Every structure is written in C-alpha cells, then in structure tokens.
Amino acid sequence: MGAGFLCKYTKTENLRYTFSIFETLMKYTSVLLFLLIALSCTSDDDIRRNPFLIDIAFQRSLNVDLPQFSPLDFPNNSVIIPGEGIRGVVIYHAGNNQYFAYELSDPNHAPNSCSGMQVNAITATCPCPDDTNSYNIVTGQHSTNPELFPMKAYRVQREGNIVRVFN
Secondary structure (H helix, E strand, O other): OOOOOOOOOOOOHHHHHHHHHHHHHHHHHHHHHHHHHHOOOOOHHHHHOOOOOOOOOOOEEEEEEOOOOOHOOOOOOEEOOOOOOOHHHHHHEEEEEEEEEOOOOOOOOOOOOOOEOOOEEOOEEEOOOOOOEEEOOOOOOOOOOOOOOOOOOOEEEEOEEEEEEOO
16 A cells, blocks of 8 residues: 555645635735735824915916026026015025925014015025024025924926926
C-alpha cells in the first residue's frame, strides 16, 4: 500500500472552506483600508483662522509686456497692485517661475487707516505707530515672531506673458 494523503473534506467542501477564509480576509482588509483612509484624511479646522482679514474674492491678470508689470519678468522683483484684496497685493518673482502674492494689510490687527503695509526689497512693514510688524514677502512670515499670523497668501499662476493672481 502506498502512502497517500487522505483528506477528510471533499474537494467541494475544501473549496467552500478556502473561499470562506478568503471572504473573511477581504472583509477585514476592506474595513482596515477604510479606517486607514478615514484616519489619514486631515481637516483644515486646525489651521489658525485670522480674525482680522476676511476672504475677498478677486482675480487679476497682469501682462508682463506692460511697463508697470515688467519687473515680474525678472527674478527678485516685486510689483504692488493697489485696489485688490483688502489693502493691496504684493507679487514677488523668486525666479524659476516661482511667484508669491500676499495681502498688504497687516494680518495682526484689524484693518484701519494705517494698516496698509509698505514694501522695501523683500520686507513689508506696517506703518502704524503702535506696532513694529514686518514680514518677509517670500515666505509671508513675521520677521521676528513666528507665533504671530503670517501674511495672507494668494494664488499665482504664470501662463505665457500673463501672471494671474487670485484667491
């Protein structure tokens, strides 16, 4: 007599059992995958909302062939657009097609007659006599206190000779 393998289950029962295990594993995998996706999603609720600056919808297209916007064709230059946003917008060309745009209203106090910041090189400074807030227009961060609100950023896209600023 040869040594043969005896199975106490028939082929059909063995397939049912294997399929049952597979179904169970798929259910657990699906639940685990769902939990991973649900837990990995983040909310922007944790982002500190600036109570001083409201969201104002705008869009402005700037043709760099025009003399007033031509500095944006060259790295390390900025252009100020008064009348957009709350107190105007500054756009900075950092080079390699990287542009940054920020609101020129000081983000750390309510907008008032003196809250429109002035730009000198890459620094925006609030002229209000009761504070000395200054910000880097490349990063938007406060120059000396990272705990303060940063400048309000706007989106920038360059397509050909047009630089588009919007929020």
